[in-house]
Amino acid sequence: MIARADALATLERDEFDVVVIGGGITGAGVALDAASRGYSVALVERHDYAEGTSSRSSKLIHGGLRYLQNFDLGLVREALLERQLLVNLAPHLVRPLPLLIPAFDGRRPDRVLGVGLNMYDVMASDRRRRRGGGEDGGRRRRVDEESWSPDRHRTVDAAETLRLLPALAAREPTAAYLFYDCQTDDVRLTLTILGEAERYGAVCSNAVEVTGLVERDGRAGGVLCRDAIGGGEFEIRATNVVNATGVWADRIRPEELHREAEVPTIRPSRGTHITVSRELLNVVGGAIVPAGGGRSIFVLPWLGRTLIGTTDNDYDSADLDHVPPSGDDVEYLLDAVNEFFATSIGASDLTGAYAGVRPLIATGDPKKSVDISRKAELYETSSGLVTITGGKLTTWRRMAKLAVDRIVEREGRDAPCRTAEIPLGMDIDAAELPDVAGVDDETRRMLIGRYGHGAIEVMRIAGGDPALARRIAPDLPDLVAEAVVAARQEQARGVADVLLRRTRLGLLDARNLTAADAPGPRAVADAMAAELGWDGTRVARELEDWYAVAAAEGLAPGEPAASTAGPA
Numbered sequence: 001m002i003a004r005a006d007a008l009a010t011l012e013r014d015e016f017d018v019v020v021i022g023g024g025i026t027g028a029g030v031a032l033d034a035a036s037r038g039y040s041v042a043l044v045e046r047h048d049y050a051e052g053t054s055s056r057s058s059k060l061i062h063g064g065l066r067y068l069q070n071f072d073l074g075l076v077r078e079a080l081l082e083r084q085l086l087v088n089l090a091p092h093l094v095r096p097l098p099l100l101i102p103a104f105d106g107r108r109p110d111r112v113l114g115v116g117l118n119m120y121d122v123m124a125s126d127r128r129r130r131r132g133g134g135e136d137g138g139r140r141r142r143v144d145e146e147s148w149s150p151d152r153h154r155t156v157d158a159a160e161t162l163r164l165l166p167a168l169a170a171r172e173p174t175a176a177y178l179f180y181d182c183q184t185d186d187v188r189l190t191l192t193i194l195g196e197a198e199r200y201g202a203v204c205s206n207a208v209e210v211t212g213l214v215e216r217d218g219r220a221g222g223v224l225c226r227d228a229i230g231g232g233e234f235e236i237r238a239t240n241v242v243n244a245t246g247v248w249a250d251r252i253r254p255e256e257l258h259r260e261a262e263v264p265t266i267r268p269s270r271g272t273h274i275t276v277s278r279e280l281l282n283v284v285g286g287a288i289v290p291a292g293g294g295r296s297i298f299v300l301p302w303l304g305r306t307l308i309g310t311t312d313n314d315y316d317s318a319d320l321d322h323v324p325p326s327g328d329d330v331e332y333l334l335d336a337v338n339e340f341f342a343t344s345i346g347a348s349d350l351t352g353a354y355a356g357v358r359p360l361i362a363t364g365d366p367k368k369s370v371d372i373s374r375k376a377e378l379y380e381t382s383s384g385l386v387t388i389t390g391g392k393l394t395t396w397r398r399m400a401k402l403a404v405d406r407i408v409e410r411e412g413r414d415a416p417c418r419t420a421e422i423p424l425g426m427d428i429d430a431a432e433l434p435d436v437a438g439v440d441d442e443t444r445r446m447l448i449g450r451y452g453h454g455a456i457e458v459m460r461i462a463g464g465d466p467a468l469a470r471r472i473a474p475d476l477p478d479l480v481a482e483a484v485v486a487a488r489q490e491q492a493r494g495v496a497d498v499l500l501r502r503t504r505l506g507l508l509d510a511r512n513l514t515a516a517d518a519p520g521p522r523a524v525a526d527a528m529a530a531e532l533g534w535d536g537t538r539v540a541r542e543l544e545d546w547y548a549v550a551a552a553e554g555l556a557p558g559e560p561a562a563s564t565a566g567p568a
């Protein structure tokens with residue numbers, strides 16, 4: 001991405017066809033869609049890219065098996081088709097994941113579930129595919145084209161169940177249904193889409209908050225912004241304004257521009273996830289695990305840890321900026337896991353935890369509130385402001401299309417959507433990476449999954465300084481060099497940006513990274529200091545900020561985050 005200072009100068013100077021408010025997956029998608037149709041595009045994000053819900057998902061690119069229960073067939077079908085597209089557009093970032101629904105005590109898997117999985121298979125396919133499967137991660141080549149698609153579901157025996165879910169050994173499963181969905185890194189997907197949007201000319205900056213709309217002849221003609229770092233205020237002039245602020249969508253609503261009833265009132269619901277080490281709960285594939293209240297949760301392998309979630313409870317606090325996991329939610333997840341795997345994992349075993357909020361439309365009558373978190377909603381208000389909210393990580397492309405189609409339609413342009421054909425980043429082979437002393441195969445694989453072709457640059461930087469070729473956390477593959485890349489190329493401005501969003505270590509190793517004088521945050525701060533010109537006092541302040549964010553986010557449940565021991 002271009003440097004933030006350069007982006008800011010352009011945003012203040014130029015006039016744009018479209019300004020997008022919000023740098024989550026939806027805003028990123030709108031920027032890519034509009035820019036690739038030939039519009040000049042500006043995008044501003046108040047905090048950091050994907051800092052809202054788009055860094056707090058279950059990381060699944062999926063149809064959502066459980067929405068079948070509600071007969072949300074259109075939604076499931078749409079998401080399955082998007083899954084299919086994304087696994088081909090970004091094969092390094094969106095990967096098939098085997099998921100299991102195990103059966104115990106000599107029983108076969110529930111036939112009703114089998115019927116659901118059959119529907120899932122049928123809805124996922126838009127043409128006949130060759131039979132395949134086996135050790136290829138559920139991918140198989142279509143006969144007619146050079147693309148991949150996940151395999152059909154099947155029943156597997158006890159041995160195969162245990163191979164994919166070794167943590168179930170004590171329960172002696174009889175068999176399981178095996179089906180496929182896809183998994184990603186939500187933030188890296190957002191950053192990759194933003195990178196592609198930039199290639200089409202979009203100008204993006206984080207730490208720029210929209211404080212109001214600019215009115216021209218009663219219409220929204222741009223946005224008023226506050227530079228959260230420099231402190232200045234400025235205007236971005238644009239013919240169209242798209243509000244992609246997710247759960248904050250109803251806050252972009254200056255009363256003089258449009259009537260209250262035109263935009264949704266959001267009542268958020270909190271979803272919590274926890275992570276544990278693979279040694280404690282070893283899963284190679286994902287498991288669907290029954291939980292209290294008739295719900296089910298996912299237990300998934302993710303970036304070297306096991307990810308468990310999610311809950312779904314009303315969130316009453318007005319603070320949507322730092323949403324900590326609640327103790328009750330953590331307990332609920334642990335109860336479900338411990339019962340299912342016959343384990344006794346406690347809160348002190350967790351390597352991390354995080355929570356995010358889904359938007360619900362409040363209608364005034366709580367019984368009538370509508371869950372729009374999975375349904376995309378488009379609103380156009382009298383000012384011409386286009387608001388797009390709800391939806392899923394999986395359906396970002398459809399949501400972006402919906403919003404940009406509306407703009408194209410009202411302008412009477414001939415500009416069809418192109419995002420179904422735009423590759424997101426570029427997959428490479430591990431052999432294309434340079435060798436760097438001390439960097440092992442696990443790291444090389446991880447870097448390709450995260451950056452695709454960009455991994456070559458990470459390795460080049462790591463090769464230039466042995467301190468940068470080191471891991472940030474000893475048992476996870478992320479490199480200190482990634483902090484340099486984040487500051488230099490991805491507009492990262494603080495340690496939390498690197499630990500929570502450029503890498504995901506803050507979710508995976510929070511307990512260690514929030515310990516007093518932990519070496520990981522210090523190594524990240526030092527690497528960023530060299531890049532951003534921080535002195536010792538600034539490094540100390542940035543470290544304090546990391547500990548403060550970790551505490552506010554409740555990353556290490558049950559433990560108040562420690563503090564640093566003074567300046568570098």
Ligand SMILES: Cc1cc2nc3c(=O)[nH]c(=O)nc-3n(C[C@H](O)[C@H](O)[C@H](O)COP(=O)(O)OP(=O)(O)OC[C@H]3O[C@@H](n4cnc5c(N)ncnc54)[C@H](O)[C@@H]3O)c2cc1C
Pocket residue numbers: 021022023024025026027044045046047048049050051052053054055056057058059060061062208209210211244245246247248252270271272310355356357358373389390391392393394395
């Ligand atoms: C617990 C949970 C699990 C989920 N799991 C999945 C899953 O596995 N798969 C799936 O497909 N979907 C999942 N989802 C849904 C998915 O995460 C969301 O639909 C998606 O991330 C929403 O993206 P967004 O860009 O619309 O919102 P956000 O990511 O919240 O982005 C909105 C952005 O707008 C910014 N902003 C707000 N106000 C302003 C302003 N005034 N000026 C500038 N910027 C502003 C915010 O800082 C934020 O970054 C999950 C959701 C939750 C809550």
